Amino acid sequence: MVRSGSIEVAPGVALHYEESGTGRPIVFIHGVWASSRFFARQLDHFGRRFHAVALDLRGHGRSAMTLKEQTVATYARDLKSFLERLGLVRPILVGWSMGAFVIWDFVRQFGPGDIAAVVVVDQAPSDLRSAAEPEGMIGIEFLAVLHRRTLDDRAALVHELIPMIFAHPPAAADHRWLHAEMCRAPEVIAAAILVDQTFQDYRDVLDGFPIPTLVCYGERGTQPKASLRWIAAAARQGDAVEFKGCGHSLFIEDPAAFNATVEAFIAKVIPSP
Numbered sequence: 001m002v003r004s005g006s007i008e009v010a011p012g013v014a015l016h017y018e019e020s021g022t023g024r025p026i027v028f029i030h031g032v033w034a035s036s037r038f039f040a041r042q043l044d045h046f047g048r049r050f051h052a053v054a055l056d057l058r059g060h061g062r063s064a065m066t067l068k069e070q071t072v073a074t075y076a077r078d079l080k081s082f083l084e085r086l087g088l089v090r091p092i093l094v095g096w097s098m099g100a101f102v103i104w105d106f107v108r109q110f111g112p113g114d115i116a117a118v119v120v121v122d123q124a125p126s127d128l129r130s131a132a133e134p135e136g137m138i139g140i141e142f143l144a145v146l147h148r149r150t151l152d153d154r155a156a157l158v159h160e161l162i163p164m165i166f167a168h169p170p171a172a173a174d175h176r177w178l179h180a181e182m183c184r185a186p187e188v189i190a191a192a193i194l195v196d197q198t199f200q201d202y203r204d205v206l207d208g209f210p211i212p213t214l215v216c217y218g219e220r221g222t223q224p225k226a227s228l229r230w231i232a233a234a235a236r237q238g239d240a241v242e243f244k245g246c247g248h249s250l251f252i253e254d255p256a257a258f259n260a261t262v263e264a265f266i267a268k269v270i271p272s273p
Contacts, residue, residue, distance in 0.1 A: 002043050006062075009081035016062035017055040017082075020047025024116070024270075025088040028054040029079070031097025031123075032197055033158070033182040033190055035061030038096070041255035049263075050092075055082060057102070059189045061181065070192040072098065072200055076105035090114045092266060096121035096251065098193075104202040112210050117269050119262055122217045122248050124227035126201040135224035138198050150191040158182045167220040167247035209235040212269035216258060218246035237269060 002020045009015050018036045020043045028039040036054035046052035056063040058078055059070045079102055083091060093115055095103040100123035107115070128143075129136035138146070149157045162178050163169040170178065213235040217228045219242055232238035241261050243250045251258040 002040075002047070007082065007085050009058075009078045009085065013058055013064045013066060013078065015055050015058065015064070015078060015082055017053055017086075018043055019051065019053045020044065021049065021051050023050050025051045025053060025083075025091040026266075027083070027088060027091050027093050028052070029093065029095045029099030029102050030054070030057065030060065031099055032193055033060065033185065034097070035181045035184070037061070037177070037181050038249075038252065042094075042251060042259060045255070045259045046263075051088070053086070053088065055079075059185050059193055061184060065185060065189055067189070070189050071196045072101045072105050072193075073109070075102045076109055079103075079106055080110055090116045092117045092119065092270075094119040094121065094262070095123065097123050097248065098197045099123075101197055101200050101202065104205045105200070107209075107211070108202070108205045115211050117212045117214070117266060118209075119265065120213060120215045120228075120231060121251060122221040122223050122228070124223045125203045125206055125231065127198050128201070132201070132203070133224070133227065135227070137222055137224075143195065143198055147191055147195055150194055151187050154187050154190060155179075155183055165222065165248040166253060167218060167245055168253075206231055206234050209238070211235070212237040212265075214238070214262065214265040215240040216250060216261060217242055218248060218250040218253070219244050220247045221250070222248045239265065 002018050004018055006014045006016050026046050030038050035056045039054040043052045057075045058064050093103045100120045126133050127137045129139040158179050215228050215232045229240050232240035246253045
């Protein structure tokens with residue numbers, strides 16, 4: 001059974017979360033403009049063997065909509081407080097899209113600590129197209145267009161973006177709830193985090209990354225595959241798996257394969273007591 005909760009991670013900042021099951025914690029962290037609802041199929045599945053938790057980052061979902069500190073670095077500090085206040089020890093962290101940035105920023109700020117393992121879902125070290133990442137997803141000119149449209153006509157923009165994060169357009173009913181979740185934040189908050197996350201680069205954190213890492217990506221995902229495979233190769237204990245027929249949202253598109261792959265990875269890197 002999935003339970004809902006809310007916990008204050010900073011003065012006046014409460015984060016909403018969903019959880020299921022008991023045992024070793026596995027924490028799911030969503031991407032930009034998304035929410036814990038995206039991981040409904042993971043909470044149901046992993047709650048049978050783990051303490052599965054999915055949170056809404058500040059400025060997303062049902063969490064606090066603060067008009068300041070809408071940055072990846074702040075989200076990482078919120079995550080640290082969230083784990084401590086819920087008593088989530090030696091968690092497995094699963095980060096989709098910007099959620100992977102939050103994990104990497106956590107490690108940059110606080111070190112690997114007690115993180116047992118990391119699962120990266122279709123996210124390169126940076127989204128920005130640059131000399132270092134010539135295949136980056138977003139160039140400066142495109143970012144300017146996205147920023148302006150987020151402020152001027154966010155609802156229409158999200159309608160256009162949703163099919164782009166799937167290999168095949170979702171059904172109408174799914175499109176409706178995806179759109180509703182992605183439009184929860186005020187436009188100024190949505191625009192702020194879009195820009196901040198686009199300018200992040202975590203190559204320095206990932207080179208020799210000390211935490212066991214699984215990189216999952218869709219055959220038709222949005223990220224450069226060479227960069228995704230580099231993340232797995234750069235980690236001291238890393239692996240990469242491509243999901244056929246899937247796009248950026250592969251854990252929604254093929255939850256059975258995704259869940260089984262993550263379980264097999266956990267069994268390999270975290271021996272049973």
